[in-house]
Amino acid sequence: MSFGGKIYQKTWLRRSSASRKSPIEANLSPGFSHSPRLVRYLAATAFWAAIVPLPAQQRPADITELSLPDLLNTPISTASRFSQSSMEAPASVTVVTREQIQRSGYRTLADILRGVQGFYITYDRQYSYVGVRGFSNPGDYNTRILLMVDGHRLNDTIFEQAMVGTEFTIDVDLIDHVEITRGPASSLYGTNAVFGVINVITRKARDLNGVEAASDAGSFNTYRGRLSYGREIAGIQTLLSGTFYGSQGPKRLYYPEYDDPSTNNGMASHADDDQFIDLLATLSRRGLRFQAAYNAREKGDPTGAFGDVFNDRRNREADAHGYLDLRYERSIGNSSSLLVRTYFDRYMYDGKFVRQGDNGRVLNKDFGRGESFGMELQSTTRLRDRYRFVSGFEYRNDFRQEVTNYDVSPFASYLKYDHPTFVAAPYIESEIPLRGSFLLAPSIRVDYNPRVGWMTSPRLAFRFSQGDRDHFKLVFGQSFRSPNAYELYYYPAYTSSTLRAERNLAWEGNWDREFSRGFFLSTALYANRMRNFIVTNEASTLGFENEGKMDTAGLETTFQKKWLNGATAILGYSNTFQQLGDDGEGKINSPKHLGKLNASIPLRTKKVFATIDAQYIGRRATLAQNTVSPYTTLNFTLLGRDIFGRLDLSASLYNALDKTFYDPGAEQHRQDALRQDGRSFRVKLIWHGGGR
Amino acid sequence: MFRFGLHFDLRRPLAVWRVWQRMSIWIGVLGWLSLTPLRAVTVDAPGYDEYQLKAAFLFHFAQLTTWPASAFPSGDESFVICTVNGDPFDGSLEKTIGSKKVQGHSIKVAHVQRAAEAHSCQMVFIPALQRGEMSAMVNDLGNLPILTVGDDESFTQYGGMIAFRRENDRLRFDVNLGAITKSNLNVSSMLLSLARAVSTR
Structure with missing residues (x-):
């Protein structure tokens, strides 16, 4: 397993008076919450149908024991390495490679996730929110996804937000690949790993082999520059990189909800600016690795959220996050290895907002400061080359969780607290091959934190193959999320002090088939049963309570084909056919249909690629019981490699059809739906000093 | 249908249809899986990547x-x-x-x-x-x-x-x-x- 990683979801919440959530009174009849039972039945049937024949497959443990004549007679298995590894994982995994990122012209991690099966992104011009398999509750700050960089948890300690837009810590160019694991993973990572884990793997120094420089320019006066260096210096693999980004954003944004002379007729002018810096250093030598990362991002808020004065450019939010991570890995004997890791994280949130007071406008400041350190110890043992046992212990101390909120003039302090906490968690994971191609992978983790006490998260995965072409997986697991510092303490008058952890019980069945070399079909059937999830207090619209309950179930299918000439195609469709919440909560911003298309073809030489990337998102309900229309966005990218010597050139057109589309707003917005950007472009140059 | 037990509201005929619709997907997939010849495992020479x-x-x-x-x-x-x-x-x-x-x-x-x-x-x-x-x-x-x-x-x-x-x-x-x-x-x-x-x- 990989280590670390918890999610940061930040919720900068401010006290606001203008929360205007409309009560949702969808009167759902009880029942229909039985899908887990059906899945259980399904799973049991498949289990017994499969386990009875127990095919005896003879395969020497060590392939080099085969003689050369034997090797000449050994067929190549049809599964490629790439998908093999994702088929072997005890969950449904998607890997997005650097190649796909470059060819598709993805600008942010959010862009990458838009193309991932079962995922969708909601953007409110402050942060990007990740929806997974029909769940993305407006007003949540990505707390049910765990985001990691090279195994280091990125969710901050106050809001526990997974930041995936321009607020993400790593420049997209430095991503080697992204591993997206769907389904519960609290049994490995603890809190926040409710619906999935996103692990971003960065590039290695030797991949750069010298200096690399990149620059791009795009619509809305958007510019980015990056300088990176990677090489072995005195035996140390060294990677250093820095990025600067600035965007003025659309000059004017029109929101009909503010169409009144007192609010500039609904026009937010020059208020959507965005800028960040990203810094990354990775030093590694043999089993030792040190990584330091820092990013700071500042964004203007044009939406007038939380009852702020609309069209005032002083409404801004800044997030900065930095960490140091030191790990040492070594093997002990032939069959064991040990990993020790220690880290320090610091997170800063600065919000400045203008409110209408009795005597004119008042500047309100909202600060969050989170600091933590932690350590992890993990040992992996292989027995007889077949059984694998991982056991570990993680301890993290969030020794600073400070939030301050005050008006500058006249001074009025609303909030000042610091509630440190800690997490201690032992975990075990194992892989037990049964007969033939059958494999059982149980894992369990027990978390203790003083806010919710002991939480146990089990997961059981069962995997088997039929021939070389069909691979099946059944996964059952329970995950949890503890209430975070923001939810517990930001609205002391409205939030009950007995806020409990939320739990999700998930079932999943996977079927992967390879029709021919490089041509796959992956199908997943899933069901989630969320209980006690934390929602905004119904009565007061401020504060939080454990009242949410939702059952979702769906089916997703992906076709993937790779041709030998380098062309690729991915076609995906998912249908969340059951979305049941006790009061309709869960159905907000939950599209039933999602469609994905990514096709890339090499032109003439293998140096130029034309790529089309398209997403369809079905109809979604909004908080005010309206709907936002389904939409399709089409993005085109032309990538040329080594065009002038070592220079790569890429040109992208996003939302090429200039489709007008909306994302549902959250409770802090007066807008029920927020209009998204139309057509935009980007031109990018990358110079590889070290060759390719 | 018995699986829906007491929660099932017989006074709403449309609900029956909806339940069937929901279940049909599960049943379809179940049938699909059970028809896959899981037992006919052909084991020829083992394959390697x-x-x-x-x-x-x-x-x-x-x-x-x-x-x-x-x-x-x-x-x-x-x-x-x-x-x-x-x-x-x-x-x-x-x-x-x-x-x-x-x-x-x-x-x-x-x-x-x-x-x-x-x-x-x-x-x-x-x-x-x-x-x-x-x-x-x-x-x-x-x-x-x-x-x-x-x-x-x-x-x-x-x-x-x-x-x-x-x-x-x-x-x-x-x-x-x-x-x-x-x-x-x-x-x-x-x-x-x-x-x-x-x-x-």
């Missing part, structure tokens, strides 16, 4: 080749297998043969960007590239005692020593004996007899 197999081939190539003493300068050097321009094995080279020994030397795997950085290797694996790039890489290695193995089936025509070739789902290899002897290497007759084609040019 292409590059796992190629890694095992490299191991045998190393066993069946003799290097001049000059190829191991300080006597106790390890046997270095290099891949140029990325790692098409994606780590399986290390996994499959990384802990093995070749003629008393423990194997070390290195991934280098350019052929010019591979001069200290005993064996170099060159991925399928543009023809010009392949011959440039071979030229970069000159006549050093390095066994060059290529992923492209025409590799031997561009001066490479051993070229992998795929025939249906089996791997074959061609040998360019001329290039091998020019570099002061010696390959066993067994290797030559198993090759699909041996050229001397």
Whole structure:
């Protein structure tokens, strides 16, 4: 397993008076919450149908024991390495490679996730929110996804937000690949790993082999520059990189909800600016690795959220996050290895907002400061080359969780607290091959934190193959999320002090088939049963309570084909056919249909690629019981490699059809739906000093 | 239908239809799964991933080749297998043969960007590239005692020593004996007899 990683979801919440959530009174009849039972039945049937024949497959443990004549007679298995590894994982995994990122012209991690099966992104011009398999509750700050960089948890300690837009810590160019694991993973990572884990793997120094420089320019006066260096210096693999980004954003944004002379007729002018810096250093030598990362991002808020004065450019939010991570890995004997890791994280949130007071406008400041350190110890043992046992212990101390909120003039302090906490968690994971191609992978983790006490998260995965072409997986697991510092303490008058952890019980069945070399079909059937999830207090619209309950179930299918000439195609469709919440909560911003298309073809030489990337998102309900229309966005990218010597050139057109589309707003917005950007472009140059 | 038990509201006929609609997907998938001939498991020869197999081939190539003493300068050097321009094995080279020994030397795997950085290797694996790039890489290695193995089936025509070739789902290899002897290497007759084609040019 990989280590670390918890999610940061930040919720900068401010006290606001203008929360205007409309009560949702969808009167759902009880029942229909039985899908887990059906899945259980399904799973049991498949289990017994499969386990009875127990095919005896003879395969020497060590392939080099085969003689050369034997090797000449050994067929190549049809599964490629790439998908093999994702088929072997005890969950449904998607890997997005650097190649796909470059060819598709993805600008942010959010862009990458838009193309991932079962995922969708909601953007409110402050942060990007990740929806997974029909769940993305407006007003949540990505707390049910765990985001990691090279195994280091990125969710901050106050809001526990997974930041995936321009607020993400790593420049997209430095991503080697992204591993997206769907389904519960609290049994490995603890809190926040409710619906999935996103692990971003960065590039290695030797991949750069010298200096690399990149620059791009795009619509809305958007510019980015990056300088990176990677090489072995005195035996140390060294990677250093820095990025600067600035965007003025659309000059004017029109929101009909503010169409009144007192609010500039609904026009937010020059208020959507965005800028960040990203810094990354990775030093590694043999089993030792040190990584330091820092990013700071500042964004203007044009939406007038939380009852702020609309069209005032002083409404801004800044997030900065930095960490140091030191790990040492070594093997002990032939069959064991040990990993020790220690880290320090610091997170800063600065919000400045203008409110209408009795005597004119008042500047309100909202600060969050989170600091933590932690350590992890993990040992992996292989027995007889077949059984694998991982056991570990993680301890993290969030020794600073400070939030301050005050008006500058006249001074009025609303909030000042610091509630440190800690997490201690032992975990075990194992892989037990049964007969033939059958494999059982149980894992369990027990978390203790003083806010919710002991939480146990089990997961059981069962995997088997039929021939070389069909691979099946059944996964059952329970995950949890503890209430975070923001939810517990930001609205002391409205939030009950007995806020409990939320739990999700998930079932999943996977079927992967390879029709021919490089041509796959992956199908997943899933069901989630969320209980006690934390929602905004119904009565007061401020504060939080454990009242949410939702059952979702769906089916997703992906076709993937790779041709030998380098062309690729991915076609995906998912249908969340059951979305049941006790009061309709869960159905907000939950599209039933999602469609994905990514096709890339090499032109003439293998140096130029034309790529089309398209997403369809079905109809979604909004908080005010309206709907936002389904939409399709089409993005085109032309990538040329080594065009002038070592220079790569890429040109992208996003939302090429200039489709007008909306994302549902959250409770802090007066807008029920927020209009998204139309057509935009980007031109990018990358110079590889070290060759390719 | 009994599964819906007491929660099921019989007063709403439409609900029956909706329940059926929901269930039909589950039933359909269940039927689909149960129709898949799970029991008819055909077990012919076990299959391996292409590059796992190629890694095992490299191991045998190393066993069946003799290097001049000059190829191991300080006597106790390890046997270095290099891949140029990325790692098409994606780590399986290390996994499959990384802990093995070749003629008393423990194997070390290195991934280098350019052929010019591979001069200290005993064996170099060159991925399928543009023809010009392949011959440039071979030229970069000159006549050093390095066994060059290529992923492209025409590799031997561009001066490479051993070229992998795929025939249906089996791997074959061609040998360019001329290039091998020019570099002061010696390959066993067994290797030559198993090759699909041996050229001397």
